[in-house]
Amino acid sequence: MDDVNQRQASPHAQPPPSSQPPPINPEPSPYNYGKRGWIKWGLIYLAIAIIIYGGIYYFFLSKQGLKPYSNAYPTIASSPTPTLYETGNWKTYASNKIMFKYPPNFIVEEREKDFFVIVPKGVTPAPQQGISIDTRFLDKNIDYLKAIEKTQKELINSKRQEIDGGVKISGTLGPGFGEGLLATTAILSYGPGHGNIAVTVGSADLTVGLSTFDQIVSSVEPIIQEISWEEAKRLLQSCQVKGLFQAHSKYVEFILFDSTLKSTTESRLDEVMSLAEQASLNCGFYIPTAIE
Secondary structure, three states: OHHHHHHHHOOOOOOOOOOOOOOOOOOOOOOOOHHHHHHHHHHHHHHHHHHHHHHHHHHHHHHHOOOOOOOOOOOOOOOOOOOOOOOOOOEEEEOOOEEEEEOOOEEEEEEEOOEEEEEEOOOOOOOOOOEEEEOOOOHHHHOHHHHHHHHHHHEEEEEEEEEOOEEEEEEEEOOOOOOOOEEEEEEEEEOOOOOOEEEEEEEOOHHHOHHHHHHHHHHOEEOEEEOOHHHHHHHHHOOOEEEEEEOOOOEEEEEEOOOOEEEEEOOOOOHHHHHHHHHHHHHOOOOOEEEO
């Protein structure tokens, strides 16, 4: 009994062995990744999949003759303005004042004397449709600069562009007939030596195409009839000449009161100036003259 009590009181007494077995450390396994291992291998698999599918996608596009989509806003190529070669089959219209070209699927109507409208064939156009060419030289067209000024006042938010032989003005029609329509008018100088009166080419319906309009404008040319020097003197003496232009080469252009143009070569330099001065006295009005 004393021996038992002595063992229980001993400070170095060992506790009785546990009935549970000690923990066993698991064997290392190639599939035992842990959390970080799964992330690492997941990224590797994802990269491989992207490479494989990207290669298949590019191969498919190459077989179809396509290119990978790389621009959300592709540039749209603008239609080129027709060249003279492309308008080689256009028709030519001539009056006693001007000549111009127009597309073969259009017709020219002379709605008033010296006022022409170009419209598509087989179409009954509204009054504001088509392209008009005005050679009446009335109202604003009696003065080239005034024609420009008045046209700009008729249009709202007008824009002016210099072109060969004149200007082109675009804008919106103001109050009145055709209010709110987009309109474009080309004002071309006309007269001796490209004088100070105006031919106007206008349209409030550019469904025919702005390039077609521009090409018609560029084709407008004055008709200048060549006459003898003796005939030129007769026109001056009979008070039919409204104005004239003289070049250093003795070349002379006349505009008559019917707005037709004539040209001649004077016999000696400045002879036409003396004849014009004498005609102004005899006819009772001043004949404007211009010198190169």
